[in-house]
Amino acid sequence: MSVILPGATIGILGGGQLGRMTAMAARPLGYKVHVLDPDPSCAARFVVERCLTAAFDDDFAAADLARHCAVVTLEIEKIAPESMAAVRRYAPVRPGSDVLSVVQDRGRQRQWLSDHGFPTVDWRRVASVDELVAAVAELGPKSFVKSCTGGYDGRGQARMSDAAEAGTVWASLGSTPCVVERAAALEAELSVLVARTPSGRVAVHPVAQNHHDHGVLTWSVIPAGLPEKVLKEAAEIARGIAEEMRVEGLLVVELFLTAGGVLRVNELAPRPHNSFHATEVGCMTSQFEQAVRAVCDLPLGSTEVVRPAAIHNLLGDLWVGDQPPRFERALEIPGVRLHLYGKRVARPGRKMGHLSALGQTSAEATARVIEAWSRVQG
Numbered sequence: 001m002s003v004i005l006p007g008a009t010i011g012i013l014g015g016g017q018l019g020r021m022t023a024m025a026a027r028p029l030g031y032k033v034h035v036l037d038p039d040p041s042c043a044a045r046f047v048v049e050r051c052l053t054a055a056f057d058d059d060f061a062a063a064d065l066a067r068h069c070a071v072v073t074l075e076i077e078k079i080a081p082e083s084m085a086a087v088r089r090y091a092p093v094r095p096g097s098d099v100l101s102v103v104q105d106r107g108r109q110r111q112w113l114s115d116h117g118f119p120t121v122d123w124r125r126v127a128s129v130d131e132l133v134a135a136v137a138e139l140g141p142k143s144f145v146k147s148c149t150g151g152y153d154g155r156g157q158a159r160m161s162d163a164a165e166a167g168t169v170w171a172s173l174g175s176t177p178c179v180v181e182r183a184a185a186l187e188a189e190l191s192v193l194v195a196r197t198p199s200g201r202v203a204v205h206p207v208a209q210n211h212h213d214h215g216v217l218t219w220s221v222i223p224a225g226l227p228e229k230v231l232k233e234a235a236e237i238a239r240g241i242a243e244e245m246r247v248e249g250l251l252v253v254e255l256f257l258t259a260g261g262v263l264r265v266n267e268l269a270p271r272p273h274n275s276f277h278a279t280e281v282g283c284m285t286s287q288f289e290q291a292v293r294a295v296c297d298l299p300l301g302s303t304e305v306v307r308p309a310a311i312h313n314l315l316g317d318l319w320v321g322d323q324p325p326r327f328e329r330a331l332e333i334p335g336v337r338l339h340l341y342g343k344r345v346a347r348p349g350r351k352m353g354h355l356s357a358l359g360q361t362s363a364e365a366t367a368r369v370i371e372a373w374s375r376v377q378g
Contacts (some may be wrong), residue, residue, distance in 0.1 A: 271286055
């Protein structure tokens with residue numbers, strides 16, 4: 001029997017905002033939480049019973065975490081295989097190493113998707129500047145080049161408009177293996193959250209529609225305001241991937257809706273995701289509670305949208321300058337809430353929190369949260 005009942009301790013590899021919010025969702029259900037994170041002032045530190053300060057490749061610390069936990073999950077993909085193996089000696093880790101090994105490397109992830117018949121943009125894996133030149137010649141000059149490992153929030157990737165830029169782009173990405181993707185004309189960017197338990201129960205949250213600036217999510221809304229046919233197909237693709245991978249926990253599938261209404265898988269994330277923060281205010285079950293239910297093999301919660309909801313990220317840039325963020329002005333708007341992550345140091349581009357807003361429609365929720373964001377800036 002894989003059910004882990006309330007009263008047990010859950011371990012989380014990663015103590016950032018996703019770990020913090022997962023821990024806060026676990027507490028009302030009666031679970032205790034321990035986390036491991038290299039940052040001694042990580043966001044989760046003050047909402048958990050125990051916080052180990054250690055690197056994600058410290059297998060000794062990972063084993064120490066697992067010894068005190070009934071199950072271990074993760075909020076970040078950058079966990080070394082040795083640490084995952086160390087955890088498995090003492091507790092189940094959900095999602096497991098097989099899932100993590102696929103998503104940690106973009107080339108491996110794209111190959112897995114292609115091998116299993118899931119739609120992706122045209123892509124090539126390259127391991128040298130000469131291979132990059134050849135790939136761009138084949139895919140076209142307007143291409144995206146992304147590091148196979150380490151990229152996040154727009155980092156580790158570059159856009160090419162001419163093969164002559166290959167040397168500069170290759171050097172800027174660390175001269176390490178990359179994937180090259182043909183640039184596609186996009187109608188929308190979507191994401192789908194799938195929860196799957198060890199016993200095989202599956203729940204799919206309504207599709208989120210997302211807007212990015214410079215590779216970083218700016219705002220997101222659920223449910224997506226797109227044709228029902230598109231939403232159904234997106235949910236089916238995401239569910240198929242989660243079941244084929246036999247995910248235990250959460251899997252978020254990011255998709256592009258290209259010109260002509262064709263869906264293509266962009267990225268996979270086996271954890272809670274920025275684009276589903278709106279589930280905290282808009283859904284019967286938040287993504288964080290669903291993560292706890294899934295890894296503990298409890299019955300999954302309802303994914304019903306109670307009311308359309310949107311979020312807008314708050315980056316560290318807001319704190320740069322003489323005037324502090326004007327949160328009181330945003331909170332004057334009915335239906336708007338403020339969510340800060342407890343991070344002590346604000347840096348440009350760093351996610352410090354988000355605003356959420358409810359509306360009668362997805363469009364109204366989006367407009368409301370964007371208005372709140374504009375007020376925060378003063």
